[in-house]
Amino acid sequence: xxxxxxxxxxxxxxxxxxxxxxxxxxxxxxxxxxxxxxxxxxxxxxxxxxxxxxxxxxxxxxxxxxxxxxxxxxxxxxxxxxxxxxxxxxxxxxxxxxxxxxxxxxxxxxxxxxxxxxxxxxxxxxxxxxxxxxxxxxxxxxxxxxxxxxxxxxxxxxxxxxxxxxxxxxxxxxxxxxxxxxxxxxxxx
Numbered sequence: 250x251x252x253x254x255x256x257x258x259x260x261x262x263x264x265x266x267x268x269x270x271x272x273x274x275x276x277x278x279x280x281x282x283x284x285x286x287x288x289x290x291x292x293x294x295x296x297x298x299x300x301x302x303x304x305x306x307x308x309x310x311x312x313x314x315x316x317x318x319x320x321x322x323x324x325x326x327x328x329x330x331x332x333x334x335x336x337x338x339x340x341x342x343x344x345x346x347x348x349x350x351x352x353x354x355x356x357x358x359x360x361x362x363x364x365x366x367x368x369x370x371x372x373x374x375x376x377x378x379x380x381x382x383x384x385x386x387x388x389x390x391x392x393x394x395x396x397x398x399x400x401x402x403x404x405x406x407x408x409x410x411x412x413x414x415x416x417x418x419x420x421x422x423x424x425x426x427x428x429x430x431x432x433x434x435x436x437x438x
C-alpha cells in the first residue's frame with residue numbers, strides 16, 4: 250500500500266499541469282455568485298473541439314498558447330476531456346486528460362471536471378451561442394474564467410459582448426489573457 254501511494258505521488262509530481270489543476274479545483278464544484286448556468290443545454294452538441302479564446306491566468310495553463318479542449322462522450326454518460334496547449338518556453342506540447350459529469354439536470358450546463366483522481370472542480374457554461382459556436386465558462390469561483398469557440402478566432406463584437414456579461418457577473422478581467430493560435434513553433438510551419 251505504501252509503495253502504491255509513493256508511486257501515485259511520484260507520477261502526480263511528474264505531471265505538474267495535472268497536479269496544479271487538482272489542487273486548485275479539489276472539491277470545488279460550486280457556482281460563483283452572479284453566474285447562472287445555461288438552461289436548455291444539449292451535451293451532445295457541446296462535444297468536440299473548442300479553442301480557448303481568452304482566460305484568466307492560473308498556474309496550470311500559464312504561458313500556454315494554441316490551447317484547445319476536446320470533449321468526447323463516455324459510455325457511462327460522462328465526458329472524456331483532453332486539454333492541450335503549447336509551451337513556447339519549453340518548445341513542447343502539454344496536455345491534461347480528465348473526465349466530466351453533469352452536476353444535476355441534463356439540460357443545465359453545470360458540470361464537475363476532474364483531472365486528478367477523485368477531485369472535481371466546477372465547470373459552468375454561463376453563456377452559449379445558440380449554434381454552439383462559442384461558450385463562456387466559469388469555474389468554481391471568479392478566479393476561473395474562459396471564453397471558448399469552435400474556431401481559433403472570435404469576432405471582436407462577440408468577444409466584447411461576452412466580456413461585458415462577465416464583468417456584470419463579477420469577474421475582474423484586468424488580467425485577461427487573449428490566447429494566440431497558429432504560432433509558428435506550435436504548428437511546425
